[in-house]
Structures are given as structure tokens and as C-alpha cells.
Amino acid sequence: MKAKRRVAPAVVGLFAAFGFVTAGAKTQTSGTAHMTVSGPVSSNAPGKKTEEQFKNIQVLKGIPAEQLIPTMEFIGASLGVGCEFCHVHNAFEKDDKKPKQTARKMMEMMFTINADSFEGNRVVTCNSCHRGNAMPQAIPAVMTDEPKEAVSDPTAADAPTGEQLLDKYLQAAGGATAIEKVNSRVMKGTVDFGGKSVPIDIYSKEPGKRISFMHMPEGDSVTAFDGHEGWLGMPGRPAREMHGSELDAASMDADLHLATHLKPMFSEMRVQASEKVGDREAYVVMGAREGKTPIRLYFDEQSGLLLRLVRFGDSALGWLPTQIDYADYRDTNGVKIPYRWTLARPNGRFTIQVSEVMQNVSVDDRKFAKPPAEEKGPGK
Numbered sequence: 001m002k003a004k005r006r007v008a009p010a011v012v013g014l015f016a017a018f019g020f021v022t023a024g025a026k027t028q029t030s031g032t033a034h035m036t037v038s039g040p041v042s043s044n045a046p047g048k049k050t051e052e053q054f055k056n057i058q059v060l061k062g063i064p065a066e067q068l069i070p071t072m073e074f075i076g077a078s079l080g081v082g083c084e085f086c087h088v089h090n091a092f093e094k095d096d097k098k099p100k101q102t103a104r105k106m107m108e109m110m111f112t113i114n115a116d117s118f119e120g121n122r123v124v125t126c127n128s129c130h131r132g133n134a135m136p137q138a139i140p141a142v143m144t145d146e147p148k149e150a151v152s153d154p155t156a157a158d159a160p161t162g163e164q165l166l167d168k169y170l171q172a173a174g175g176a177t178a179i180e181k182v183n184s185r186v187m188k189g190t191v192d193f194g195g196k197s198v199p200i201d202i203y204s205k206e207p208g209k210r211i212s213f214m215h216m217p218e219g220d221s222v223t224a225f226d227g228h229e230g231w232l233g234m235p236g237r238p239a240r241e242m243h244g245s246e247l248d249a250a251s252m253d254a255d256l257h258l259a260t261h262l263k264p265m266f267s268e269m270r271v272q273a274s275e276k277v278g279d280r281e282a283y284v285v286m287g288a289r290e291g292k293t294p295i296r297l298y299f300d301e302q303s304g305l306l307l308r309l310v311r312f313g314d315s316a317l318g319w320l321p322t323q324i325d326y327a328d329y330r331d332t333n334g335v336k337i338p339y340r341w342t343l344a345r346p347n348g349r350f351t352i353q354v355s356e357v358m359q360n361v362s363v364d365d366r367k368f369a370k371p372p373a374e375e376k377g378p379g380k
């Protein structure tokens with residue numbers, strides 16, 4: 001199924017590079033078969049269009065240039081291939097490889113299918129057929145395991161509502177009063193990926209600021225959000241600014257009071273089929289947001305704690321998921337916080353294990369300031 005899964009090149013790929021950018025895909029309106037997002041996801045970037053920034057754009061015209069790479073990532077994830085499957089090294093504009101030409105035809109086909117059969121909503125994507133393979137499977141697979149017993153109906157009448165689950169989570173996490181008392185948090189731990197382990201320090205401070213320093217052998221890899229702007233720093237490279245859904249994600253990660261802010265964030269909530277997260281049974285809540293991609297939350301049926309959060313970055317062809325699994329919850333000054341989380345994307349994953357947490361200590365605001373920029377690189 002998941003053929004040719006590549007190991008992400010480096011932490012760069014895991015942590016930062018090629019952010020997922022939200023912006024209105026002008027080729028089609030956003031939406032899925034399961035839940036419609038209200039209107040196209042908007043962009044506030046007045047920047048260039050793809051055809052203005054790149055050399056040989058024939059199909060993906062009229063979309064913000066910053067969405068091209070997420071769109072390419074979406075294609076790669078859907079087909080289970082790397083960039084070089086379609087591209088000549090260091091000459092992305094060239095059409096030398098047959099799969100690149102096929103991909104253009106496939107985009108046209110996808111737009112036509114959605115226009116003709118799904119009222120112009122982006123229902124069918126590359127992944128609908130490809131499912132991680134360059135060659136889609138036309139023939140169903142045979143059963144390889146013993147048949148399982150039927151699962152109980154998850155959306156049974158006695159299932160709790162989204163509101164009830166969010167309330168239970170808030171209580172389980174310590175309650176609004178205790179959570180709102182936390183105004184800063186400093187964490188020390190390690191990032192584990194591909195058999196390596198690297199020290200990390202994370203500083204968070206109200207209102208909504210966060211910065212992490214991953215201590216790589218060649219220097220610090222930094223992910224930062226100052227409450228408004230976000231940026232990514234790599235050793236020996238200029239800082240790169242975050243856009244669209246990257247910013248959206250960073251602001252959520254930076255929110256020390258997220259448990260109290262979830263309810264007002266959603267315009268609609270829907271409880272979906274229960275699912276297993278590890279060995280825990282979880283209620284799944286899909287929360288729709290005005291003008292943004294939805295969020296899927298998995299709450300432990302027993303403890304009520306948040307086990308998993310899935311968010312989506314938009315691209316011109318479909319959504320790119322980021323899944324965060326929270327574990328090792330410990331009581332710290334009256335609030336329950338996860339000491340371990342695993343962040344997974346189509347192109348990589350890493351786990352952060354925290355060993356030490358300090359709360360309500362003083363953290364200088366200057367810590368979150370962007371370094372003086374010389375970021376007039378050709379990329380951004």
C-alpha cells in the first residue's frame with residue numbers, strides 16, 4: 001500500500017521546510033465529501049502568482065506562488081514518490097520526464113471530474129485514486145487477515161456531543177481556572193527522529209508566543225511565533241517566514257490556554273466514528289472553522305484527555321495532514337500536560353519527549369523577536 005515511503009531528508013524536512021500554506025485555490029473551491037469548509041480558504045498574502053514566480057506553469061496558474069510547493073508535496077504524498085520522479089535535478093521547469101507531463105493531464109482530469117460530477121467541489125483528488133502509489137490499483141485486494149468482528153456503531157444515540165467532549169477535556173486538563181493561571185512554560189527534552197536524538201528547548205509565553213531551539217550539531221534549528229508572525233531558522237540559512245496555515249498551526253501550538261479556546265474556534269462540531277489511538281479508544285470530533293481548514297480532535301473515552309489532533313494545510317490540489325499524538329500526560333502545577341508528542345506528516349515524523357517543565361517563570365519578550373533579517377533570498 002504505502003509503497004516507496006521515503007525517509008525524510010533531514011530534520012529540515014520534518015520540522016520546518018516547505019510549510020503548508022493556506023490560500024484560496026482559485027482553480028476550485030475548497031470542500032470535501034465529509035465536511036464543507038465555508039468558502040475558499042482565504043489568503044492575506046498579496047504576493048505573486050505561481051506563473052509570475054516560476055518559469056513553466058501551464059495548469060496551476062492564478063494561485064499564490066507560496067502554494068506551489070505545498071501542492072507539489074501533496075502530489076508526492078499522493079503518489080508515494082519523491083520530486084525526482086517528475087523533475088530533473090535543479091531544473092524544475094524542464095519537461096523532460098514523462099510523469100511530469102502525465103501529471104499535468106491528471107490535474108486537468110481531476111478538475112474535470114470535480115466540475116462534472118461534484119459541482120465544482122474538490123472531492124476527488126490525486127490521492128482518491130493513487131493512495132500512495134504511482135500506479136493506482138484497479139483490482140480490489142483479497143482478504144489477508146481473519147475477518148474481524150463488526151465494530152459497534154460509534155455514532156450511537158448515547159454518544160456524547162462535541163460540546164460535552166470539549167467540556168470534559170477542559171476539566172480533565174485541570175479546568176479553566178488552573179489553565180488560565182499558566183502564563184509561561186519552559187520545557188527541556190529531546191527530539192527523536194530516524195534513530196537520532198537531539199536536545200530541544202521550548203519557551204512559551206502568553207499571549208500566544210512560542211519559540212523552540214533544536215540543538216543540531218551544526219547549529220540551532222528554530223521555530224518561532226511571536227503572537228502575529230512566525231519564522232523558521234536553520235543554521236547557515238536566512239530565516240524563512242511562515243504563511244497561511246503554517247501560521248494558523250503555529251498560533252495553536254503557542255496557545256497555552258488552547259483547551260479553553262477550542263469551543264469558540266469552531267463554527268460547527270460533529271462527532272464521528274470512534275477510533276483507536278494506540279491502545280486507547282477515542283471519540284473523534286471534527287470541528288469546522290470559518291474560512292479555515294477543519295480540525296479533528298481525538299478524546300480518550302475514559303480520561304477525556306486529548307490524544308490526537310489532526311490539522312490540514314491547504315494546497316491547490318488537496319489538503320496535507322499533520323497529525324499530533326499526545327502522550328505521557330503529567331500533572332504539573334494543577335494542569336495536565338503531555339510530556340511526549342509525535343508529529344507526523346506525509347513526508348516525515350518526529351517525537352518530542354520532555355524531561356523537565358517549569359511554569360510561570362519569567363521569560364524575556366526579546367526571546368521571541370525575529371533576528372534582524374537579510375531574507376531577500378530568491379525563494380521568498
Ligand code: HEC
Pocket residue numbers: 053054055056057058059060061068069072073075076079081082083084085086087092093094099100101103104
Ligand atoms: C507526479 C509529478 C510531480 C512530482 C512528484 C513533483 N512535481 Fe513539481 N511539477 C509537476 C508539474 C506537472 C509541474 C508543472 C505544473 C504546471 O504546469 O502547472 C511542476 C512544477 C514544479 C515547479 C515549478 C517549476 C517552474 O519553474 O516552472 C517546481 C519548483 C516544482 N514543481 C517543485 C517540485 C518539488 C519540490 C517536488 C517534490 C516535493 C515536486 N515538484 C514533485 C509535477 C510534479
Ligand code: HEC
Pocket residue numbers: 075079099100102103106107110124125126127128129130134135136317
Ligand atoms: C480518477 C483516478 C485518478 C486521479 C484522480 C488521478 N490519477 Fe493519476 N493515474 C490514474 C491511473 C489509473 C493511472 C495509470 C494509467 C495507466 O495505467 O497508464 C495514473 C497514472 C498517473 C501517473 C503516471 C505514473 C507512472 O508510473 O508513469 C502520474 C504521474 C499521475 N497519474 C499523476 C497524478 C496526479 C498528479 C494526480 C492529481 C492531480 C492524479 N494522477 C490523479 C488515475 C488517477
